[in-house]
Amino acid sequence: MKIDVLTIFPEFFDAVFDFGIIRRAKLAEIVEINVHDIREYATDKHKMVDDRPFGGGDGMVLKPEPIFAAIENLVGTSDRDAYPDGTRVVLLTPQGRQFKQAVGQEFADEAKHIVMICGRYEGVDERVNDTLVTDEMSIGDYVLSGGEPAAIVIVDSIVRLLPNALGSDTSAENDSFSDGLLDCPHYTRPADFRGMTVPEVLLNGNHAEIEKWRFSKALEKTRAIRPDLIIDTNGESER
Numbered sequence: 001m002k003i004d005v006l007t008i009f010p011e012f013f014d015a016v017f018d019f020g021i022i023r024r025a026k027l028a029e030i031v032e033i034n035v036h037d038i039r040e041y042a043t044d045k046h047k048m049v050d051d052r053p054f055g056g057g058d059g060m061v062l063k064p065e066p067i068f069a070a071i072e073n074l075v076g077t078s079d080r081d082a083y084p085d086g087t088r089v090v091l092l093t094p095q096g097r098q099f100k101q102a103v104g105q106e107f108a109d110e111a112k113h114i115v116m117i118c119g120r121y122e123g124v125d126e127r128v129n130d131t132l133v134t135d136e137m138s139i140g141d142y143v144l145s146g147g148e149p150a151a152i153v154i155v156d157s158i159v160r161l162l163p164n165a166l167g168s169d170t171s172a173e174n175d176s177f178s179d180g181l182l183d184c185p186h187y188t189r190p191a192d193f194r195g196m197t198v199p200e201v202l203l204n205g206n207h208a209e210i211e212k213w214r215f216s217k218a219l220e221k222t223r224a225i226r227p228d229l230i231i232d233t234n235g236e237s238e239r
């Protein structure tokens, strides 16, 4: 998979993609990640990337020209209908569809080339959204200063789902949300730490019992903390 990130703050990404699973996936050529400065695509002599909003108001709006030029360079066209198969152009804004594990899985399964456009300021000229963007995406109902932290979250979430990105094939399957539930609690040595003991069932080596315990704990935790994740038999959320 190839991931390109478009931002006016490329330094923001220094080092974040150079650790742990993402670093390993890059070294194993499972993913290639490139960060691009939108300013490099500005053509006017001041390298302007933003301008005042038509109609007035506070803040600045990211201009369309450099973003169109960047997409033409990275994807080969600014005609969304002519994008090569498996191309997704994602605009990160609080207005977007909420990113979830299932969306990450869909991207990991289907996308070959993802371009992430990090929104900034008051917004991005709507013609970018209307013409270039295949997925407007939010990571949650709160406002960040820009799309950069959201791009990091989404890249991390997708890369760990790519085949062979994790050491063991089963690790991602056991992640929280992969079965629609929060994760169960985990313990390591020592079995008794300051009088706080590890549940007996985890120590007895009975794998069927351990799986049952893990599932019941995941269910209990999800019911307590995120009841909205549990679907009742009518297909309705419990909340």
Ligand code: ADE
Pocket: 092, 093, 094, 119, 137, 138, 139, 140, 141, 142, 143, 144, 145, 146, 147, 150
């Ligand atoms: N930019 C600002 N807030 C955001 C959010 N919640 N998700 C994605 N991009 C954003």
